[in-house]
Amino acid sequence: MDPSPGVDKDLAARFAAIVGERHCLSGLAQRMTYESDGLMSLRELPDLVVLPASTDEVVRVVRLAREAGMPVVGRGAGSGLSGGSLPVPGCVVVGMARMKRILEVDLENALVRVEPGVTNLEISRRLAPAGYYYAPDPSSQSVCTIGGNVSENSGGAHCLKYGFTAHHVLGVRLVRFDGSAVDVGGPALDAPGYDLLGLIVGSEGMLGIVTEVVLKVLRKPEATRTFFATFPSTDEAGAAVSAIIASGVVPAAIEMMDRLAIEAAKKATGVDWPDVGAALLMDVDGPVAEAEHTSRNAIGLATAAGALEVRVPHDEAERQLMWKGRKSAFAAVGRISPNYVVQDGVIPRSEIARVLREIDRLTREAGLRVANVFHAGDGNLHPLVLYDARIPGQEKRAEELSGEILRMCVRFGGSITGEHGVGAEKSAYMNDMFSPGDLETMDVVRSAFDPERRFNPGKVIPKPRMCGEASGRLSGDAREPAP
Amino acid sequence: MRAAGLRPGAPNDAIAGVVPRQVFTPSSVEEAARFLGEATRAGRAVAFVGGGTELGLGAPPRDLDTVLRTAGLDRILEHSPADQIVVVEAGLPLAALSRALAAHGQRLALDPPLPERATAGGVLAANTFGPLRTRYGGPRDLVIGVTMVRADGTVAKGGGKVVKNVAGFDLPRMLVGSLGTLGLVARVAFRLHPIPEVVETLRVGGLSGEQVLALVRALRERQLEPSSVTALSSGSGWELAVVFEGFSAGVAQQRDRLVEISRGAGTPFDLLPAGDASAFRVRHDRIRTGPPVRLKVSAPPASFAGGAREAVSRLTAALGGADVVWYPTLGLAFAAGEVAEPARLRPAIDEARADLSRIGGSAVVVSVPDALRPGLDPWGEAKAFGLMQALKQRLDPGARLAPGRFVGGL
Ligand SMILES: Cc1cc2nc3c(=O)[nH]c(=O)nc-3n(C[C@H](O)[C@H](O)[C@H](O)COP(=O)(O)OP(=O)(O)OC[C@H]3O[C@@H](n4cnc5c(N)ncnc54)[C@H](O)[C@@H]3O)c2cc1C
Numbered sequence: 001m002d003p004s005p006g007v008d009k010d011l012a013a014r015f016a017a018i019v020g021e022r023h024c025l026s027g028l029a030q031r032m033t034y035e036s037d038g039l040m041s042l043r044e045l046p047d048l049v050v051l052p053a054s055t056d057e058v059v060r061v062v063r064l065a066r067e068a069g070m071p072v073v074g075r076g077a078g079s080g081l082s083g084g085s086l087p088v089p090g091c092v093v094v095g096m097a098r099m100k101r102i103l104e105v106d107l108e109n110a111l112v113r114v115e116p117g118v119t120n121l122e123i124s125r126r127l128a129p130a131g132y133y134y135a136p137d138p139s140s141q142s143v144c145t146i147g148g149n150v151s152e153n154s155g156g157a158h159c160l161k162y163g164f165t166a167h168h169v170l171g172v173r174l175v176r177f178d179g180s181a182v183d184v185g186g187p188a189l190d191a192p193g194y195d196l197l198g199l200i201v202g203s204e205g206m207l208g209i210v211t212e213v214v215l216k217v218l219r220k221p222e223a224t225r226t227f228f229a230t231f232p233s234t235d236e237a238g239a240a241v242s243a244i245i246a247s248g249v250v251p252a253a254i255e256m257m258d259r260l261a262i263e264a265a266k267k268a269t270g271v272d273w274p275d276v277g278a279a280l281l282m283d284v285d286g287p288v289a290e291a292e293h294t295s296r297n298a299i300g301l302a303t304a305a306g307a308l309e310v311r312v313p314h315d316e317a318e319r320q321l322m323w324k325g326r327k328s329a330f331a332a333v334g335r336i337s338p339n340y341v342v343q344d345g346v347i348p349r350s351e352i353a354r355v356l357r358e359i360d361r362l363t364r365e366a367g368l369r370v371a372n373v374f375h376a377g378d379g380n381l382h383p384l385v386l387y388d389a390r391i392p393g394q395e396k397r398a399e400e401l402s403g404e405i406l407r408m409c410v411r412f413g414g415s416i417t418g419e420h421g422v423g424a425e426k427s428a429y430m431n432d433m434f435s436p437g438d439l440e441t442m443d444v445v446r447s448a449f450d451p452e453r454r455f456n457p458g459k460v461i462p463k464p465r466m467c468g469e470a471s472g473r474l475s476g477d478a479r480e481p482a483p
Numbered sequence: 484m485r486a487a488g489l490r491p492g493a494p495n496d497a498i499a500g501v502v503p504r505q506v507f508t509p510s511s512v513e514e515a516a517r518f519l520g521e522a523t524r525a526g527r528a529v530a531f532v533g534g535g536t537e538l539g540l541g542a543p544p545r546d547l548d549t550v551l552r553t554a555g556l557d558r559i560l561e562h563s564p565a566d567q568i569v570v571v572e573a574g575l576p577l578a579a580l581s582r583a584l585a586a587h588g589q590r591l592a593l594d595p596p597l598p599e600r601a602t603a604g605g606v607l608a609a610n611t612f613g614p615l616r617t618r619y620g621g622p623r624d625l626v627i628g629v630t631m632v633r634a635d636g637t638v639a640k641g642g643g644k645v646v647k648n649v650a651g652f653d654l655p656r657m658l659v660g661s662l663g664t665l666g667l668v669a670r671v672a673f674r675l676h677p678i679p680e681v682v683e684t685l686r687v688g689g690l691s692g693e694q695v696l697a698l699v700r701a702l703r704e705r706q707l708e709p710s711s712v713t714a715l716s717s718g719s720g721w722e723l724a725v726v727f728e729g730f731s732a733g734v735a736q737q738r739d740r741l742v743e744i745s746r747g748a749g750t751p752f753d754l755l756p757a758g759d760a761s762a763f764r765v766r767h768d769r770i771r772t773g774p775p776v777r778l779k780v781s782a783p784p785a786s787f788a789g790g791a792r793e794a795v796s797r798l799t800a801a802l803g804g805a806d807v808v809w810y811p812t813l814g815l816a817f818a819a820g821e822v823a824e825p826a827r828l829r830p831a832i833d834e835a836r837a838d839l840s841r842i843g844g845s846a847v848v849v850s851v852p853d854a855l856r857p858g859l860d861p862w863g864e865a866k867a868f869g870l871m872q873a874l875k876q877r878l879d880p881g882a883r884l885a886p887g888r889f890v891g892g893l
Pocket of ligand 1: 419
């Protein structure tokens, strides 16, 4: 570990003067709490951590960081799985733990205005009495923040019908590299000019610090119908997914688990699922007649595709338990293996069965185990590669297998990440998916927002492979003044 | 470049009254890229034209040498019905795309007027939409990937061809509404939806604006999921059409509930026979595309009972024979009419913008006769303009792509 001494006393005092002594963390032990996000294999000690309480404090923090020449890394709950909020050497981490108010609930216009540190679930909790909710539902929703969701363009099981974070963000306030705060978007659609909001959502903390967010909220659907179907193998389950989608049904969610994932979920949550090769958990929702019709249809199609058994929950408690089994799958896998790596590559959903067989083959070749639990409706895989770090060489093999799976996703016409982001972890794989021209264009866009590369430098966009291979503008841009 | 793709400009190639020296129609993306790189290196200004259905948007270009038409880029590159995605070249008209998709029971849920002419790239660049935006969103919600050609001829792609994908910056959304000022939209990937089994339209006339909003609120509270909600001005009130789509059982339930809600409110809906539903649609399209002056008003949905209604009234009062299309769930409206007194138009737009800016809204000119353009700002003020300037400057440093067409003279 880097025994970084942190910033000098005078500088720390200046940050402390902005956010308050208690919210400026310069001690080694305090800083160590921030050295990783949810991807624990990557660690870097920040020089300083500050917890501002307002846009104004963020503005002053960014100005001081600029004066001191420090990179700035935004941080929500640190639940990210790609090293997005992993500190970079010499940086100040700007944590959102004190900016978690819901500022406005406007149901006439079906929107809320919130600070970025509020958790995803808190918004739906607040709206529940009125019968509204915030749609994107990452499995981490009880801890992850809206600021993190905006930065990662997070998804969730129910994004199949309702869309991702990008479809639900109406506006943000962004503090830029020079400490200016700008409002982008807002309660009205189609503001004149470029769709900057589209760029900011999913930008992984590289364009500025988000200090306020306006979100669309939805009325709860009238009815939800859920079923759980088991299959001999992922082949039949994959065929069932294809048949359901092809029938014109737009399910709210279809999740797939393979044998190992089912085994883990059973151990962790006590769901009484059978030992089978694969299972699907599916929700359809909407007006009650529509939900009933589509769920009957989907059950018919699952049966025709070879389902062994279809279970329909008797009540809401049983339904919640089924979903708990699914949503706690990551934690559950932790119980059957000391360590795992998880990726979230995407494939065309019609290729699910083929890709899972291929993953199985690669896994056996590597002498490892992989649990698959994923958003099947949109082809967003989550292969959890299990390993034991105490066994020499296993971690490396697990990482290699994980990488091989990502490259396979790209070969099948998919993506290296469907929701977790590229972060620090997958920037090297960007070259598999994008050409130097694509990446240079993204870098140019980034420079328009942050010409000094103040925010989260080194993430997402890979360094050019070698001199001359990518355009020289990549490094030239960094020193250009702001236009 | 092939000579066949190049011809001299003619008056009907004009963009907002500015006639280009020449018109180039590439037959491949590579050809477009080569041409664009050479043109901008030689300092020539280029503007892109698809079907030409939204050329009224924006200011006249400050400088214009070549119009690059995408008409020769009209192929469907990939349609994967099982994955519900399609990849097309930018110049493909939406109607041609719809016909190909319909053979597989699918559609692109974008229904702007003039689909025979409006192209895939054009609707993206102009952010064009129709009533289905109510449920499926607009171009920014349906695009999943693009290939763009930058001013210097660099071909760059963003996104991909799977629905879920967060790798890299979102170039597809960046290009939505950019009106060809950041680069040529060369190829587009969209997510698709199944064609619904049943579509039913319900209509009620003689509503006040408050009644429209009350019905919209009731629709939401009663958990109905219409695919579109569209109001057309009619006399001093509104005619409102609500469309339900899906499987027949669900559509029937929603229809019955809407009828029940509206009876209770004293504004009963009628189920429209298909012919009348398409007549409503025709009238909608005529307002969106016909009158010489058209403005788009955007504001928080509920403000159409207050500030936004004021703004729309100011605009319609300055027009002759004005009509309005209003999408009440979206907070968007188009006011359209003849030029009554030219001198009244600009002050009316200024006043409407002042009303709207107080509630976070905007008024954008969609079309206006060329004679009225001098001195008229078609966009109004843009928030975060400094960032937009920086983006334009980085991607088109020589300002050679449709210079002056966009907000603030970009
Ligand atoms: C068990 C588990 C399950 C998960 N399930 C899902 C899932 O189903 N779907 C899904 O999409 N993700 C999932 N995730 C990943 C993760 O929860 C999401 O990426 C989430 O959005 C991260 O939010 P956070 O508040 O923890 O952000 P962090 O991890 O702290 O940060 C994420 C990124 O956002 C940036 N950032 C944070 N706040 C700001 C701000 N205010 N301004 C600018 N930049 C900021 C950071 O710099 C970083 O780049 C899961 C994670 C875990 C541990």
